[in-house]
Amino acid sequence: VVAAIKEETFLDLAAHTKTIEWMGIGQLGKLINFFKREGVTHALMAGQVKHTQIFSGAIPDFRMVKLLASLLTKNTNSLIGAVTKEFASEGITVIDSTTFLTPLLASKGVLTLKTPNEKDLADINYGIEVANEIARLDLGQTIVVCDRAVVAVEAMEGTDATILRAGTLSNGRPLTVVKVAKPNQDMRFDVPVVGLPTIESMLKAGATCLSITAHKTLLFDRQEMLALANKSNISITGT
Amino acid sequence: VVAAIKEETFLDLAAHTKTIEWMGIGQLGKLINFFKREGVTHALMAGQVKHTQIFSGAIPDFRMVKLLASLLTKNTNSLIGAVTKEFASEGITVIDSTTFLTPLLASKGVLTLKTPNEKDLADINYGIEVANEIARLDLGQTIVVCDRAVVAVEAMEGTDATILRAGTLSNGRPLTVVKVAKPNQDMRFDVPVVGLPTIESMLKAGATCLSITAHKTLLFDRQEMLALANKSNISITGT
Numbered sequence: 001v002v003a004a005i006k007e008e009t010f011l012d013l014a015a016h017t018k019t020i021e022w023m024g025i026g027q028l029g030k031l032i033n034f035f036k037r038e039g040v041t042h043a044l045m046a047g048q049v050k051h052t053q054i055f056s057g058a059i060p061d062f063r064m065v066k067l068l069a070s071l072l073t074k075n076t077n078s079l080i081g082a083v084t085k086e087f088a089s090e091g092i093t094v095i096d097s098t099t100f101l102t103p104l105l106a107s108k109g110v111l112t113l114k115t116p117n118e119k120d121l122a123d124i125n126y127g128i129e130v131a132n133e134i135a136r137l138d139l140g141q142t143i144v145v146c147d148r149a150v151v152a153v154e155a156m157e158g159t160d161a162t163i164l165r166a167g168t169l170s171n172g173r174p175l176t177v178v179k180v181a182k183p184n185q186d187m188r189f190d191v192p193v194v195g196l197p198t199i200e201s202m203l204k205a206g207a208t209c210l211s212i213t214a215h216k217t218l219l220f221d222r223q224e225m226l227a228l229a230n231k232s233n234i235s236i237t238g239t
Numbered sequence: 240v241v242a243a244i245k246e247e248t249f250l251d252l253a254a255h256t257k258t259i260e261w262m263g264i265g266q267l268g269k270l271i272n273f274f275k276r277e278g279v280t281h282a283l284m285a286g287q288v289k290h291t292q293i294f295s296g297a298i299p300d301f302r303m304v305k306l307l308a309s310l311l312t313k314n315t316n317s318l319i320g321a322v323t324k325e326f327a328s329e330g331i332t333v334i335d336s337t338t339f340l341t342p343l344l345a346s347k348g349v350l351t352l353k354t355p356n357e358k359d360l361a362d363i364n365y366g367i368e369v370a371n372e373i374a375r376l377d378l379g380q381t382i383v384v385c386d387r388a389v390v391a392v393e394a395m396e397g398t399d400a401t402i403l404r405a406g407t408l409s410n411g412r413p414l415t416v417v418k419v420a421k422p423n424q425d426m427r428f429d430v431p432v433v434g435l436p437t438i439e440s441m442l443k444a445g446a447t448c449l450s451i452t453a454h455k456t457l458l459f460d461r462q463e464m465l466a467l468a469n470k471s472n473i474s475i476t477g478t
Contacts, residue, residue, distance in 0.1 A: 054388060055410040073365055074388035126312055130376060137372055139389050149293060149313035150378050153392040156408050165404075169395050171294040 001038045003031050007056065008049050025053050026060030028067060028083065032090050043087060045097050045189050051076060051156045075138040077182075080189045096187040101218060106194075106238040108214035112226060114235040120176055120209040122148055127178030127211065128239060135182040141192050144207070145176045159194075160201040167205025175207035181216035195220030199228045207234070214238035240277045242270050246295065247288050264292050265299030267306060267322065271329050282326060284336050284428050290315060290395045314377040316421075319428045335426040340457060345477040347453035350465060353474040359415055359448040361387055366417030366450065367478065374421040380431050383446070384415045398433075399440040406444025414446035420455035434459035438467045446473070453477030 001019040014020045021034045035043065054074055067086060071078050084094045098105060110116070116124060127145040130153075135141055140154030144166035152166040159179060166175050181192050194212055202210065210229075217238070219225060229236055240258040253259045260273045274282065293313055306325060310317050323333045337344060349355070355363060366384040369392075374380055379393030383405035391405040398418060405414050420431050433451055441449065449468075456477070458464060468475055 051388070052408050052410070055385065055408070055412050057410070072387070074386060130378065133372065133376055134392075137369060139369065139392055143394075146294065147313060148311070149290070149395070151395045153373075153378055153394045155382075155392045156388070156390045157404060165396060169291050169294070171291070171296070173294050 001035075001040060003034055005049065007053060007058065008047065025049065025056060025058045026064045028086065029061045029063035032063070032087070032092070035087075035092055036090060040092055042093050042095050044095050044099060045080075048190075048193070050158070054079070076190050077138045077186070081186070084188060094188045097189060097191055098187055098218065104218045104220065104222065106212050106214050106217040106219055108238045111229075111236045111238060112234065113230045114233055116209050116235045116237055119147075120235065123176035123209065124178060124211045124237065124239065127176055128180060131178045131180040132183055135180050138182070141181070142177065142179045144205075145178060146170045146173050151175065160197055163198070163201040163205045163207060167207070170206065172206055174209070175202075175205055176209040176211070177202060177207050178211045179213070179217065180211075181213040185213075185216050187216070191216065191218060193218045193220060194225070196225050196228065199225055199232070199234060202234060203228075203232055210234065210236045211239055212236070240274075240279060242273055244288065246292060246297065247286065264288065264295060264297045265303045267325065268300045268302035271302070271325070271331070274326075274331055275329060279331055281332050281334050283334050283338060284319075287429075287432065289397070293318070315429050316377045316425070320425070323427060333427045336428060336430055337426055337457065343457045343459065343461065345451050345453050345456045345458050347477045350468075350475045350477060351473065352469045353472055355448050355450075355474045355476055358386075359474065362415035362448065363417060363450045363476065363478065366415055367419060370417045370419040371422055374419050377421070380420070381416065381418045383444075384417060385409045385412050390414065399436055402437070402440040402444045402446060406446070409445065411445055413448070414441075414444055415448040415450070416441060416446050417450045418452070418456065420452040424452075424455050426455070430455065430457055432457045432459060433464070435464050435467065438464055438471070438473060441473060442467075442471055449473065449475045450478055451475065 002017040004020055004022050005025055006022050007025045023030045067082050087094055123145040126148050127143055130150055131143045142154040142159045142162050143150055144152040151169050152162045154162040163177055179192050241256040243259055243261050244264055245261050246264045262269045306321050326333055362384040365387050366382055369389055370382045381393040381398045381401050382389055383391040390408050391401045393401040402416055418431050
């Protein structure tokens with residue numbers, strides 16, 4: 001059975017599922033009732049809900065209003081963490097979101113033909129240090145570095161916008177993009193994802209080097225992504 | 240005597256100084272030689288050099304190249320800190336940049352007619368916590384919060400761009416802007432500044448609340464700034 005969030009789910013998913021129910025982003029009570037009716041004991045979150053959805057016009061139902069009111073902050077961990085606890089209180093276990101996607105997880109080491117040079121490695125190392133702090137604070141997952149200085153830090157705008165912004169600030173110098181999992185990444189939700197759009201944004205911004213966290217980052221459109229990176233002289237490293 | 244950086248200084252400054260020498264952003268050797276020739280023993284940094292100048296096409300002189308090569312990272316503290324040490328090694332003491340600007344430092348408490356409400360205070364408190372971490376990492380000084388979630392984090396784009404970006408992400412909800420001094424703010428350089436443009440950006444972005452660090456933040460165009468804030472129902476608080 002699939003619970004689909006109207007604001008974020010492709011319509012044609014219905015054709016590939018046995019039982020699907022559509023609901024609004026704030027309808028937590030409806031979601032839990034649907035799962036209980038269908039006898040769901042295990043749930044898996046797939047795809048991403050944009051963090052800016054918390055500012056959408058969608059009207060949360062009573063259960064969601066109660067949950068939101070109980071939160072001290074509304075960053076990703078506290079929001080989705082609270083939803084996951086709410087499921088648990090109803091006997092529904094949320095499982096690792098990559099359970100069926102293991103082949104898509106990044107491996108360790110250089111994934112492209114191009115290998116990062118010494119300058120790139122210095123930027124990666126400094127970048128990981130900073131990005132780990134940003135991820136620990138649950139602000140964002142991505143930072144962009146140029147010549148051992150941080151050019152852009154991600155919050156709610158998303159990875160692609162962060163990369164493009166750095167491109168407007170670096171005066172054409174090559175950029176290094178560092179995307180990390182949280183220090184204690186909960187694999188049930190908010191697992192970092194990179195894909196073809198990441199490389200396309202890097203190309204536009206003049207970024208030549210990408211670092212991701214091995215075993216905890218999903219690569220979408222893997223083949224197309226690596227092909228474009230190789231064609232464009234971009235290196236990708238799992239660290 | 241005044242050493243003016245070509246890339247950042249208003250041309251008409253020359254009319255107000257006895258001795259002025261113009262130099263490029265990377266000409267550290269020229270700067271120190273000028274000071275020594277003029278018998279300077281104390282120097283004060285005034286105004287801001289955009290961090291993106293490190294990506295400019297300006298060619299650093301030999302002394303600056305040596306200094307840049309010695310740095311592990313090129314964030315503000317390490318860059319300007321190293322320049323300050325270089326001065327010290329030549330017997331030139333850099334003094335508190337606010338020495339002649341004490342009346343412009345923000346006082347503690349609410350500076351506007353409007354007082355932050357309970358929701359604003361929750362956003363200010365959460366915002367200060369996060370901004371202190373960002374400032375400690377020497378990334379930027381500004382973050383923007385909406386309903387206890389961080390919308391935007393500043394790196395090299397500057398305060399105004401960070402505020403305007405948050406405005407595009409918040410779907411019209413009121414924003415709180417938090418700008419902080421570093422936990423161990425060096426008053427010799429990189430002291431936070433707000434002014435009329437800050438309030439103008441807030442108006443464009445739909446921000447209604449500004450928090451700054453008391454006694455460590457300069458208020459430029461103070462009267463015009465407070466007048467615009469009062470007219471626009473914006474609160475400003477020194478914390």
